[in-house]
Structures are given as structure tokens and as C-alpha cells.
Amino acid sequence: MKKKVHVIHHTHWDLEWYFTSNESFVQLSYHLDEVMTALENNEISYYLLDGQMSLLDEYLQSFPEQKARIKKLVQSQKLWIGPWYTQTDELIxxxxxxxxxxxLGMALAEDLGSYMNIGYLPDSFGQSKDMPKIYKGLGIDRTVFWRGLPKEKTGDREFYWQAEDGSKVLTSNIKDGYFVGVGLIYSDQAQDLMSQIEDGAVGQNLVLPVGGDQRYVDFNLRDRIDFYNQQLSDYELKESNYDDLFSELEKEDLDTIEGEFISGSVSKIHRSIYSSRYDHKYLNDKLERRMIYQVEPLLLMAEKLGIANKQGLVDRIWKLLAKNHAHDSAGGCNSDKTNRVIRERFVEADQLSYSIVDYLTRKISESQEKVCHNQLSLFNTLPLEVTKTVKVQVSTEFENIQLRDSENKVVAFDLIKRVKEYSGEIRREESEKDPNKYYYIHELAMEVTIPSLSLVNYQVSENKNVVEVIAIDQQDYIENDNYQLSFIAGQIQLLDKKTKKIYHNILSFEDGGDEGDTYDYSPAHDDRVFDLTLDDSQIRTFCGEQYQEMLLTGFWKLPKDLNARAEGECNQKQAYELKVTLKKGSQQVECHLVIDNKVMDHRMRAVINLPFENRYSYTDTPFGTVRREVEDSHLKDWQEIGWREEPTSIYPMLKWVNAHDSNNSWTIFAKGIKEYQLTGEEYRQLSLTLFRSVGFLGRPDLLRRPGVASGNAFKYIPTPDSQLLEKLTFKFAINLEHDYNPAQIGKAYLDYALSLPFYQNQGLNLFTTTLKYFVSNTLKEEISIPENINLKAPELVFSSLRKNKLYGGWDLRVYNPSFEVVKGENVILSPRDLFYEFVDLKGIALTERQKNGKIDLGDFRAGQIKTVHFID
Known part of the structure; x- marks a missing residue:
């Protein structure tokens, strides 16, 4: 019986890489003419347009007259498109x-007829263990990928991939890359190619993807298929598509495997790309947090008050972010000109998303019943009550202020800073300014409690009885209810007040050479690693009742470049500013580091010194958690057994990383830092990669990745921008608990990472936000903020609250981050009865619609995601 070889004609169209998306778009505009003509003239039977809709989205903006032509080819199942908008990175x-x-991709493809209902990611640098449940939640039960599958997990190319919640997808793992099939076009060694793709294949159906990066149409495809069929007696090649391939694979008896696939055993996965172009990763993290935790829920609050929902604006921002989430774009392994375009998209998304929050908080605040001059409104955009210490700014014509709540009770706060500003027209000479047009900007820290999806108001007035003093102190410690943090002999010491334990030198820093590239860290061939102490720091403390901070400033002496590092010459000062803060009631030691980077080709890490040894690390994934070994069993022999890169235990993280034993659980939260490693004796150090500074897109013969350069193997492409010679900001926090509980860690992360929007009704300072300068009408009818839904789910993590595009109404999503079944009462409470139903990730109903004021979320399997759709 002959084996069937499914020849998949395709292109892999990187959105951008060493070229910009604008440059490749010119080729795309002509390439699609060739594709459509070839399909219409039956020169080829099928064509896969790389599974991502951003290409057609851009194309049809310039060539809308081609829509009907594309739609006809899609509907006839000749042109295969979607389901992605861009082929995302899965790990960061x-x-x-x-x-x-x-x-986004599915909606665009459906408008053109349909989408390929396959999770197609042929080049992403590793596969998240959560992808099966994401795919199944969106109605996808098949997937294709190339990179990351560990040899030791399976040698099969076809299998069922299962998440811990039981979600399972049929998988085809591409043998040797999405470009392996070009051998059909260029090589007459038919049996050699068949032996290559047959390696690991389970049944009688083999896949041969014929395509490559931005590859043209192979008009001789049928001739080459005929040639191969004449040469082979045991195989039959035919033009095919992945839909037909999977229909055959479903008949096979296949194994089921679980877990993430981030192994370099058979393909490069660039296990340190997570720290390339830190500046982009910081921006992306900030924008994801703002969109998910502020913009989308705030739109719900506004819509309930009669303010139109601008879903098109939200989709515009998500498209900008999705373009930056393509695997190369997210990784940062691009030319400088491409990375500048990526950064500009982040800036555009930042301005749009910030302005949505700006506009809506002002509109809601100024339209409230009995709104007063100098009223300060603070918003909670989460569907659960929030109590936390926040920092806000208010502007007043008087120097000393007081705050009163809605019950006219005086509210305590700490005055952190006061600045005198001028509100009149600017003049060249100070003497020409009107003395009556000065005002004060006060930075305050205050503890607030705000109900779910609501706001609280405070009245700012003059305090004629007390002169506020900024509590700057010269003591060498700060403290709150949980911790005392001291600076002793150049080290930061932490006292845990609950356990009475003292931890010495909890935080230090490390700097080493990096002779890698934008794909991978690699130590310098002649390296020197420096332990960076805080010995010579200047210290200043602020000690309020609500908020305390310790500011350490100084500089480290480092080698300016690789030559100086090889010589051991520390010829460059690297200025730093480390601010460590403790807030009232908080479990987090918040760290805010600013570095003015003037050093090239190096890697800098923050080192948290743990009081216990470790064999595993624990971190969050897109919808769960994962446990990873701190040392790969093949760390010593990886080259001998033919692995493609060193299996160093450098790992990706999203929001947090944890290490724990039976008595201690230490979690590090981060904003934009995406890489960690457990290091040191007995792995008692948790090292966060702050950033990497490198000067080439790809380099050959790295110590951690021998052989040809990744990316473009034929040309050195300098990337001086990727040296990041600029001021860089890093934000992370240390959280200590007795027990490891991933759901509680998820809630603590929200407490750390969520900032609460605020607005002051005043006319002195027109530059508190950009839009404050514009005039704005209030709503025609004054509003009061109604009670909203309240999530009560102690063992679940809140994921999102967003508009349901199919039915109207809103979708609230939660998930179980643990490996255990969650039972007990997990509910959504409403002050009035709601119509609700459970829906999938696409928003399609899974259950009958019900009505109640208490929505029982039910039991959750390990790692399970649930989404509730409700209409108020």
C-alpha cells in the first residue's frame, strides 16, 4: 500500500524581520496577484496564505476591489486563510x-468566506502548554507547529496534545521546518526527501510543506509532483491541504502527550530571546495590562451609564498589539529599522489606550450628580472590591490641603511631594508672570476601598489649620505592617514581621558579557561577570503612615565593551537609582530600578537571594501555571547528542515566578521582565534578566548555540539600537508567604500591577492629561454609579471582562491556575437578576440562558477556563 504524501503549497510570510512590514507589503501586493491567477487558471489546486489575516487586512485597505475575487477563492476552498491575525508568540x-x-483573525476571515480551522503556528519559538485549551475554547481541534517538541517526550510527528483540563487537539508536528518541501522543487533525490519526512510519521499519511519565507508561487509544482511519482513506487504525492491531511490523521491510533514544548533538541527555540529588546517587552506588558484591566472594563462601566461603546477603537488597538505579537516582532530579533516601526506601534497603542481611559474617567466624573469643584474621583475597573494604597496627584490654588470622603470624614494621606506651577500665559521673564495665577500640584499616597466596577469621590479643600510636611527622613530603614526593610553595610535586609525571620542581602545585581545576538544570550568568549553591590549608594528615605520608600542612588563601574571586558578594564560608570517601597497593608516589597545604560554587549540581572534550596521553579502561563526543572538532564552532553542549542534553565515568564519549599513561598512579580533563571549554590538565587545589550541580529558560533547564525545566515546585520544605550526602567516586587497558592498569587499580582485611574474636577491645571486641554460636554442627564457585579472566587483568577460582539452584553472570564480540581462556592453576585449563560472563548453559547442575581460558576477542572456572558 502506497503512503500518501500531502503536498501543501504555501508561503510563510513574516510580517516583518530584517525587513519592515512596509517593504514586504510591496512584494505581497504583487505576490497575491500571482496566487489568485494561478488558482483561477487551475495552475495549482490549493494555496495556504500562512494562516494569518494581517496580510489580507493590509492588502484590502489598498486594493478593496480585490475582495470579491479573494472571497470566491476562499469559499471554493482553494485559498486557505486564517485563523490568526498574526502568528503570535506563545510564551511571553x-x-x-x-x-x-x-x-480578530477569525472575524476578518469569516467576512471573506471562512477560515482554516487549524491552529497553524509553523515558526513560533516554542509552544505553550495552554494552547490546546485556547484552541478548543475557540472551536479549533487541530494544530500544526514546528519548534520545541522534546525528543524525550515523543518521537512521533502526529499525536493528540492535551492540556491539564482535558482539552485535546490533533497535532501535526512539521518535520525539519515549514520549508522542508522545497526539496521537491530543487532536488531529484526523491527517496531521500521521503525518508526525511517519513521519520517520526505514525501512519500512512505524510506531509510535505512546499514553501518558505516570502516564497513565490511554484508554477512547476505539478510537474515536480509527476516527476517524483514516477521515481517512487511506495509513495503517492498529491496536491493537498491541511484539512484533507487531518481527515486522514483522525483515522490513526495516536498517542496523547501533555505539557509545554520548549526544547532545543530538534530545532532552535532561542531560550533567551525573552530578554531581547527589553524596551519593547516593557511597553507591551504595560499595554496588555491597561487594555485588559482598565480599558475594556471601563467601557462596560461607561456603556451602563449611556456612553457609547467604541469597539472599533478597541479593535484598532488590539490590531496594533497583535502585529507586535508576531513571533519575530515579540522576540525583538529584527533589524533596527523594523524595531523602530514596532516601537512606533507601541507608542500609537499607548496614546490611544491612555486617551480612552482619560476621556471616559473625565466624562463619568464630570457627569455625576452633585459634582463639585475639586472633587477627586478614583475608579476601580475590576469586577471585585479593591482595597489598596494608591498614589494620586491633585492641583489646587492653596498650598495646604485636606481630603474628605462622601460622608464628610477627613481622610488620612501622606504628602509625598508638592510643586508650585504657573497657570497663566507663559512669559520669558519671571517678573512678567501674574502672581495670582500660581497653583500647587500635590502628590499624595492614600489607602482606598472601592467597590467592584465603581468609583469613590473625595473632596479636596484647603487645610487652614495644619501645614503639611513632606516626611523625608535620613533613617536607614522603612517599614509597614508586614516588613521592615533596612540598608545595612551596603546590603538590603528584610525582616518578616509575621515570622520574625531576618533575610540578609535579599537583592543584589549581576553584570556579565553578552557575545550573543538578538535571538540568544551567549557569554562573551573572554568573559568577566561582576557582582554589583550597593556599597557606595547614597540613601534617602520617605516615611509616611500610608507609604514609605527607600531611595538608593549611585553608580557601578563596568567595562564599556567586549574589548574592555576581556582586559578586565572597568572604564564606564553606569548610574543607577533603586527605589524600594512599602505600602500600608501590602505584602509586596516593590522595586523600581532606573539605569542609564552606557555599556555595550552585556547582560544585567537582578538577583533575589532565597533562604532555601530549589529543584524546580514555578511560573504563570497564559491560562495556568507550570513547574520546570532548574537543571536539564542534558546540560552536560547536549552537543554530543546533537541538540541545536544549550538547554540552559533560562525560562520565560509572563507576570510572576515562584520558588517554594514546605515553609516558604517567595514570588517575584514583574512588569515587562520576561526571563528568569534559578542560579547559585543549591539554586538559592532567583535571577531576573533585566535586559540584554547586543549589536547584531544574528551571529554564528555562539557558545550556547554553535553553527550558523540564526535568522539570516549569510550576512552580519548590525543592530546598534539593540544595545539599548538609553535610560531603562525596571519594575518588580518580592512577595513572601508561607504556602504556595497560585490563585492567591494571581490575586496578589493584580494588587501589585493594577493602577487605579483617577480624575480631579478642576480648571487650574489643564495638562494633567492630554485631553484635559480640550473642552468636553457632560452627559445630558446627571448620573449616579449603580452597584455592579462582584466576583467572589477565592481559588480562581480573574482574566478579563469584555464586550461580547456576537450577542451584545459582556463576557467575564476566570480560570483555575492550579493542577487541582477547584470545588466550593465560586460565584458572581449581582444586585439584580441578570440573564446569563456560559460561552466559549469566541463568545458562542454553551448552555441555556438563565436569570439570577447569583451566578454559580461550578466546579473547575485543573487549569480550566470558564467564560460567563451576561446582560444587565
Missing amino acids: VSGESIIRNLT
Whole structure:
């Protein structure tokens, strides 16, 4: 019986890489003419347009007259498109972003007839263990990928891939890359190619993807298929598509495997790309948090008050982010000109998303009943009550202020800073300014409690009885209810007040050479690693009742470049500013580091010194958690057994990383830092990669990745921008608990990472936000903020609250991050009865619609995601 060889004619169209998306678009505009003509003239039977809709989205903006032509080819199942908007990175992009990426792509493809209902990611640098449940939640039960599958997990190319919640997808793992099939076009060694793709194949159906990066149409495809069929007696090649391939694979008896696939055993996965172009990763993290935790829920609050929902604006922002989530774009392994375009997209998304929050908080605040001058409104955009210490700014004509709540009670706060500003027309000479047009900007820290999806108001007035003093102190410690943090002999010491334990030198820093590239860290061939102490730091403390901070400033002496490092010459000062803060009631030691980077080709890490040894690390994934070994069993022999890169235990993280034993659980939260490694004796150090500074897109013969350069193997492409010679900001926090509980860690992360929007009704300072300068009408009818839904789910993690595009109404999503079944009462409470139903990740109903004021979420399997659709 002959084996069937499914020849898949395709192109892999990187959105951008060493070229920009604009440059490749010119080729795309002509390439699609060739594709459509070839399909219409029956020169080829099928063509796969790389599974991502951003290409057609851009194309049809310029050539809308081609829509009907494309639609006809899609509907006839000749041209295969979707389901992605862009082929996402799976390891450092949030789960909600992955869902937005897919739903955007699906909607665009459906408008053109249909989408390929396959999770097609032929080049992403590793596969998240959560992808099966994401795919199944969106109605996808088949997937194709190439990179990351460990040899030791399976040698099969076809299998069922299962998530811990039981979600299972049929998988085809591409043998030797999406470009392996070009051998059909260029090589007459038919049996050699068949032996290559047959390696690991389970049944009688083999896949031969014929295509490559931005590859043209192979008009001689049928001639080459005929040639091969004449040469082979045991194989039959035919033009095919992945839909037909999977219909055959479903008949096979296949194994089921679980877990993430981030092994370099058979393909490069660039297990340190997570720290390339840190500046981009920081921006992306900030924007994901703002979109998911502020913009989308705030739109719900506004819509309930009669303010139109601008879903098109939200989709525009998500498209910008999705373009930056493509695997090369997210990784940062691009030319400088491409990375500048990526950064500009982040800036555009930042301005749009910030302005949505700006506009809506002002509109809601100024339209409230009995709104007063100098009223300060603070918003909670989460569907659960929030109590936390926040920092806000208010502007007043008087120097000393007081705050009163809605019951006219005086509210305590700490005055952190006061600045005198001028509100009149600017003049060259100070003497020409009107002395009556000065005002004060006060930075305050205050503890607030705000109900779910609501706001609280405070009245700012003059305090005529007390002169506020900024509590700057010269003591060498700060403290709150949980911790005392001291600076002793150049080290930061932590006292845990609950356990009475003292931890010495909890935080230090490390700098080593990096002779890698934008794909991979690799130590310098002649390296020197420096332990960076805080010995010579200048210290300043602020000690309020609500908020305390310790500011350490100084500089480290480092080698300016690789030559100086090889010589051991520390010839460059690297200035730093480390601010460590403790807030009232908080479990987090918040760290804010600013570095003015003037050093090239190096890697800098923050080192948290743990009081216990470790064999595993624990971190969050898009919709769950994962346990990883701190040392790979093949760390010593990886080259001998033919692995493609060193299996160093450098790992990706999204929001947090944890290490724990039976008595201690230490979690590090981060904003934009995406890489960690457990290091040191007995792995008692948790090292966060702050950033890497490198000067080439690809380099050959790295110590951690021998052989040809990744990316473009034929040319050195300098990337001086990727040296990041600029001021860089890093934000992370240390959280200590007795027990490891991933759901509680998820809630603590929200407490750390969520900032609460605020607005002051005043006319002195027109530059508190950009839009404050514009005039704005209030709503025609004054509003009061109604009670909203309240999530009560102690063992679940809140994921998102967003508009349901199919039915109207809103979708609230939660998930179980643990490996255990969650039972007990997990509910959504409403002050009035709601119509609700459970829906999938696409928003399609899974249950009958019900009505109640208490929505029982039910039991959750390990790692399970649930989404509730409700209409108020």
C-alpha cells in the first residue's frame, strides 16, 4: 500500500524581520496577484496564505476591489486563510492577547468566506502548554507547529496534545521546518526527501510543506509532483491541504502527550530571546495590562451609564498589539529599522489606550450628580472590591490641603511631594508672570476601598489649620505592617514581621558579557561577570503612615565593551537609582530600578537571594501555571547528542515566578521582565534578566548555540539600537508567604500591577492629561454609579471582562491556575437578576440562558477556563 504524501503549497510570510512590514507589503501586493491567477487558471489546486489575516487586512485597505475575487477563492476552498491575525508568540504574550489575536483573525476571515480551522503556528519559538485549551475554547481541534517538541517526550510527528483540563487537539508536528518541501522543487533525490519526512510519521499519511519565507508561487509544482511519482513506487504525492491531511490523521491510533514544548533538541527555540529588546517587552506588558484591566472594563462601566461603546477603537488597538505579537516582532530579533516601526506601534497603542481611559474617567466624573469643584474621583475597573494604597496627584490654588470622603470624614494621606506651577500665559521673564495665577500640584499616597466596577469621590479643600510636611527622613530603614526593610553595610535586609525571620542581602545585581545576538544570550568568549553591590549608594528615605520608600542612588563601574571586558578594564560608570517601597497593608516589597545604560554587549540581572534550596521553579502561563526543572538532564552532553542549542534553565515568564519549599513561598512579580533563571549554590538565587545589550541580529558560533547564525545566515546585520544605550526602567516586587497558592498569587499580582485611574474636577491645571486641554460636554442627564457585579472566587483568577460582539452584553472570564480540581462556592453576585449563560472563548453559547442575581460558576477542572456572558 502506497503512503500518501500531502503536498501543501504555501508561503510563510513574516510580517516583518530584517525587513519592515512596509517593504514586504510591496512584494505581497504583487505576490497575491500571482496566487489568485494561478488558482483561477487551475495552475495549482490549493494555496495556504500562512494562516494569518494581517496580510489580507493590509492588502484590502489598498486594493478593496480585490475582495470579491479573494472571497470566491476562499469559499471554493482553494485559498486557505486564517485563523490568526498574526502568528503570535506563545510564551511571553498574555492569554487574553492570544485570544484577541485569534478572534480578530477569525472575524476578518469569516467576512471573506471562512477560515482554516487549524491552529497553524509553523515558526513560533516554542509552544505553550495552554494552547490546546485556547484552541478548543475557540472551536479549533487541530494544530500544526514546528519548534520545541522534546525528543524525550515523543518521537512521533502526529499525536493528540492535551492540556491539564482535558482539552485535546490533533497535532501535526512539521518535520525539519515549514520549508522542508522545497526539496521537491530543487532536488531529484526523491527517496531521500521521503525518508526525511517519513521519520517520526505514525501512519500512512505524510506531509510535505512546499514553501518558505516570502516564497513565490511554484508554477512547476505539478510537474515536480509527476516527476517524483514516477521515481517512487511506495509513495503517492498529491496536491493537498491541511484539512484533507487531518481527515486522514483522525483515522490513526495516536498517542496523547501533555505539557509545554520548549526544547532545543530538534530545532532552535532561542531560550533567551525573552530578554531581547527589553524596551519593547516593557511597553507591551504595560499595554496588555491597561487594555485588559482598565480599558475594556471601563467601557462596560461607561456603556451602563449611556456612553457609547467604541469597539472599533478597541479593535484598532488590539490590531496594533497583535502585529507586535508576531513571533519575530515579540522576540525583538529584527533589524533596527523594523524595531523602530514596532516601537512606533507601541507608542500609537499607548496614546490611544491612555486617551480612552482619560476621556471616559473625565466624562463619568464630570457627569455625576452633585459634582463639585475639586472633587477627586478614583475608579476601580475590576469586577471585585479593591482595597489598596494608591498614589494620586491633585492641583489646587492653596498650598495646604485636606481630603474628605462622601460622608464628610477627613481622610488620612501622606504628602509625598508638592510643586508650585504657573497657570497663566507663559512669559520669558519671571517678573512678567501674574502672581495670582500660581497653583500647587500635590502628590499624595492614600489607602482606598472601592467597590467592584465603581468609583469613590473625595473632596479636596484647603487645610487652614495644619501645614503639611513632606516626611523625608535620613533613617536607614522603612517599614509597614508586614516588613521592615533596612540598608545595612551596603546590603538590603528584610525582616518578616509575621515570622520574625531576618533575610540578609535579599537583592543584589549581576553584570556579565553578552557575545550573543538578538535571538540568544551567549557569554562573551573572554568573559568577566561582576557582582554589583550597593556599597557606595547614597540613601534617602520617605516615611509616611500610608507609604514609605527607600531611595538608593549611585553608580557601578563596568567595562564599556567586549574589548574592555576581556582586559578586565572597568572604564564606564553606569548610574543607577533603586527605589524600594512599602505600602500600608501590602505584602509586596516593590522595586523600581532606573539605569542609564552606557555599556555595550552585556547582560544585567537582578538577583533575589532565597533562604532555601530549589529543584524546580514555578511560573504563570497564559491560562495556568507550570513547574520546570532548574537543571536539564542534558546540560552536560547536549552537543554530543546533537541538540541545536544549550538547554540552559533560562525560562520565560509572563507576570510572576515562584520558588517554594514546605515553609516558604517567595514570588517575584514583574512588569515587562520576561526571563528568569534559578542560579547559585543549591539554586538559592532567583535571577531576573533585566535586559540584554547586543549589536547584531544574528551571529554564528555562539557558545550556547554553535553553527550558523540564526535568522539570516549569510550576512552580519548590525543592530546598534539593540544595545539599548538609553535610560531603562525596571519594575518588580518580592512577595513572601508561607504556602504556595497560585490563585492567591494571581490575586496578589493584580494588587501589585493594577493602577487605579483617577480624575480631579478642576480648571487650574489643564495638562494633567492630554485631553484635559480640550473642552468636553457632560452627559445630558446627571448620573449616579449603580452597584455592579462582584466576583467572589477565592481559588480562581480573574482574566478579563469584555464586550461580547456576537450577542451584545459582556463576557467575564476566570480560570483555575492550579493542577487541582477547584470545588466550593465560586460565584458572581449581582444586585439584580441578570440573564446569563456560559460561552466559549469566541463568545458562542454553551448552555441555556438563565436569570439570577447569583451566578454559580461550578466546579473547575485543573487549569480550566470558564467564560460567563451576561446582560444587565
